[in-house]
Structures are given as structure tokens and as C-alpha cells.
Amino acid sequence: MVDAEGVRLPAEKFSFPGNEPGPVIRYRERLALPKPGEKWEADGVDAGIRLVIFLQKRNAVKALNIAYVDTSKLGTRRNSRASCVSVYTQDGTEIRWGCSTVCSERPYLCNPADELSDEEKFANLVRVLNENPRLEGIEYVDLRWKDVGLVRTAAKD
Numbered sequence: 001m002v003d004a005e006g007v008r009l010p011a012e013k014f015s016f017p018g019n020e021p022g023p024v025i026r027y028r029e030r031l032a033l034p035k036p037g038e039k040w041e042a043d044g045v046d047a048g049i050r051l052v053i054f055l056q057k058r059n060a061v062k063a064l065n066i067a068y069v070d071t072s073k074l075g076t077r078r079n080s081r082a083s084c085v086s087v088y089t090q091d092g093t094e095i096r097w098g099c100s101t102v103c104s105e106r107p108y109l110c111n112p113a114d115e116l117s118d119e120e121k122f123a124n125l126v127r128v129l130n131e132n133p134r135l136e137g138i139e140y141v142d143l144r145w146k147d148v149g150l151v152r153t154a155a156k157d
Contacts, residue, residue: 004053006045010036023052023061023087028072043109044071047085051100054118055087060125064135065090075109083144084110093135097121098144115144124148 002008025048034040048069055061066087073084083096099110100118116124121143128141128148135141137153 002040002045002049004049006040006042006049008034008036008038008040023048023066024068025049025052026068026070026072027074043106044074047071047074047100047109051085051087051097051118054100054122058122060122064095083142089135091135093138094140095125096140096142096144116146120146 025045027042027044027048029042029044048071051069052061052066055064055066060066064087067090068088070086070088071084073082073086075084083098085097085100087095087097089095098115098121115121124143125141128143129135132138139153142148
């Protein structure tokens with residue numbers, strides 16, 4: 001467990017607010033676990049934390065029932081179709097976020113040249129939610145571009 005600054009919390013002193021765990025951050029790089037009180041120095045952890053905080057400030061984490069933020073493609077982006085940061089709901093819907101604010105500070109992580117800002121991506125998400133309030137039947141939503149025409153409906157069984 002880490003706090004908003006990425007500092008590892010001692011297990012015996014941590015409790016979830018309301019006994020509900022926050023979203024997990026998945027990151028591909030295997031790193032040594034920092035000691036309690038030490039900052040976890042990893043771009044993927046930092047990007048995940050920042051995005052979770054951004055979404056929490058907009059009451060989206062609980063409203064969307066976000067399970068985890070996947071930053072495992074951060075720093076490996078090969079083409080504009082890959083999303084280096086994705087958010088996943090408890091129901092398995094992928095929200096392709098793309099580059100986050102941390103990437104604009106560290107351009108070696110991904111190439112956000114024509115991607116929207118986090119605020120614009122969130123506005124796209126709100127538009128999608130107005131049409132699909134619970135994202136039911138949605139496999140993924142790609143928020144990175146002006147046209148959110150990349151909303152896919154999952155195949156029915």
C-alpha cells in the first residue's frame with residue numbers, strides 16, 4: 001500500500017477508508033519493494049497514482065467501480081493505437097486513457113503529441129456515461145482522441 005505521494009505505508013498502520021480498498025496499480029517493471037516510509041520510485045506507480053487522484057477528485061473512482069489502473073505499457077508505446085495507461089472497472093470494461101499528465105513531464109514514457117488533455121478525456125468519458133451510464137455491455141472505451149467513436153460493445157453470449 002502506498003499513499004498519494006507513492007510512499008509505502010506500514011501494513012499495521014493502514015486501513016482503507018470505509019474498509020474499501022482503492023484501485024490497484026498494475027505496472028510491468030519488477031522493482032524491489034521499498035521499506036515502509038520510503039517512496040516507490042517508479043514512473044508507472046507515479047502515473048497510476050496521479051490518474052487515480054485525478055479521477056477521485058471528480059468522484060469517478062467509486063461511480064465507475066474502478067478495480068485497477070494498468071500502466072504496464074508505459075514506456076513501451078510503439079504506435080498511436082496502443083494505450084500506455086488504461087483503467088479497468090470491476091465489470092472488466094477497459095477505459096483507454098493513454099498518456100497521462102506524468103507523460104507530459106517525462107516525454108520518454110510515451111508520445112502524447114495529438115492526444116487530448118486529461119480534462120478533455122474526462123469530458124469524453126462524461127459524454128460516454130451520459131449514453132451508457134453503467135458502461136454495461138461495453139468492452140472498451142478509447143478516450144484519447146476528439147472522436148470517441150471507438151466505443152465497442154462486447155459480444156453477447
